[in-house]
Amino acid sequence: MARLAGSRTNMLRGIIALLIVITALAGCGNAQEKQPEAEPSNTGNGAGTGSTNNNGGQTNGSSETRVVKDHFGEVEIPVKPRRVAAIYLEDYLVALGAEPIVQWYHPSWGKQDYLNLSVPQFDITGSIEALLEAAPDLIISDGYADAAIYEKYSKVAPTYRMPDAILESGSTEILTKIADLMGVPEKAEELIKDFEQKIADMKAKLQTAIGKESVAVLRLNIGEKDINLLGIKNRFVGSILYKELGLTAPKLVAEMDKFIDTLSMEKLPELDADHIIILTSNGTWTSPENQEAIDNLLNSPIWKSTPAVKNGKVYQVERTFWQSGAFQANQLKLKDLEKYLLQ
Structure with a gap:
């Protein structure tokens, strides 16, 4: 009987020990489930915790x-x-x-x-x-x-x-x-560095190609009987052509205080430019509604008598980027200058 009682006592102790182990394991599992989630890593630029797209920008925004x-x-x-x-x-x-x-x-x-x-x-x-x-x-x-x-x-x-x-x-x-x-300030730094190099290269090439020959920019006013002369202070063209690229402005342009001025056909010979860049005020050079104004200009005896026209140094350009002084517009101007002045 004593042996039987001892056996039962040992069995009971084993069961109790097993229950203690099971309880402890369960407690560990619950503790792990209740652990706080790790802070999400910020793979962007420190401006919030939104997810990012391939450009590094947040797709779900940030309230910062x-x-x-x-x-x-x-x-x-x-x-x-x-x-x-x-x-x-x-x-x-x-x-x-x-x-x-x-x-x-x-x-x-x-x-x-x-x-x-x-x-x-x-x-x-x-x-x-x-x-x-x-x-x-x-x-x-x-x-x-x-x-x-x-x-x-x-x-x-x-x-x-x-x-x-x-x-x-x-x-x-x-x-x-x-x-x-x-x-994204670093993007501007990269773009400007590249642009400044393009300006330096183009300036050197233009100096070799045309030297001190003068360049003027005109705008044909569709529906009107005059043209505009864009001055040396015109920030659409004056800055990049005359300041940054060092092109020579005709006397009439160099003395302009106005951003842009009206130039009648009768005064056109006074311009005396070696090269003329010309754009339309709206539409394109092939727009049907522009053809009357374009024909009136191109067929004018005064127009035909100007030195740049007689020498075949008039360049018809696309207005939307020549009427803008914006960053990419200026780079398109460089392509036009390469096309027309570096032949």
């Missing part, structure tokens, strides 16, 4: 903001904006590898066709509803936005109006600022 100073004062903007409307500044977004959510459009001037964008147009003369429907998280505007327009834009999304000082400084300064607003 910062305060910057624009033309009208301080404005709070997203650190990493994802849906940007850059009114007449789309060129710079494209250069930085970003697609704007709308494209600037004016009924009289059209849009910047050279960008080849496939996004909705925003008619700046029309309703603000089109911009509202695009749901931007940031709006960037050039000098077109006065106080009233700025207020309208600001009701749609945080709006940054470029300071006049930056707009007047040139395309590289504008690119630098927009890259900063987009949170």
Whole structure:
């Protein structure tokens, strides 16, 4: 009997020990399930914990903001904006590898066709509803936005109006600022370094090819009986042609104080330019609605008598990038100059 009692006691102890082990193991499992998840690694740029796409940008946005100073004062903007409307500044977004959510459009001037964008147009003369429907998280505007327009834009999304000082400084300064607003300043640095090298190379080639021969830029006003002369202070062409590339401006251009001026056909001989670059005010050189104005110019005895025309040194160019001083537009101008002046 004693042996039987001892056996039962040992068995009971074994069962109790087994239950203790099972309980302990269960407790460990529960503890592991209740452990806090590890913090997600930030593979982006420190601007939030949103997931990233192949461009390194966040796909689900971030609520992080910062305060910057624009033309009208301080404005709070997203650190990493994802849906940007850059009114007449789309060129710079494209250069930085970003697609704007709308494209600037004016009924009289059209849009910047050279960008080849496939996004909705925003008619700046029309309703603000089109911009509202695009749901931007940031709006960037050039000098077109006065106080009233700025207020309208600001009701749609945080709006940054470029300071006049930056707009007047040139395309590289504008690119630098927009890259900063987009949170990618390093991209602007790379693009500008490459552009400056292109300018240096082109300047040297032009010096060899045409030396001090003068170059003027004209605009044929469709529907009018005059043409425009773009001055040396014109930021669309004056800066890159005469300042950066060092081309010689004809006396009439060099003495201009105006950004752009009207030049009657009778005064055309006074221009005395060795080379003439000419664009249309709207449409293209092959647009049917432009043919009457184009024919009237090209068939004019005064036009035919100008030295550049007689020497075959007149170059018909595409208006949308010659009427813009934006970053990519300027690079397209370099291609035209290579095509026409480095023959």
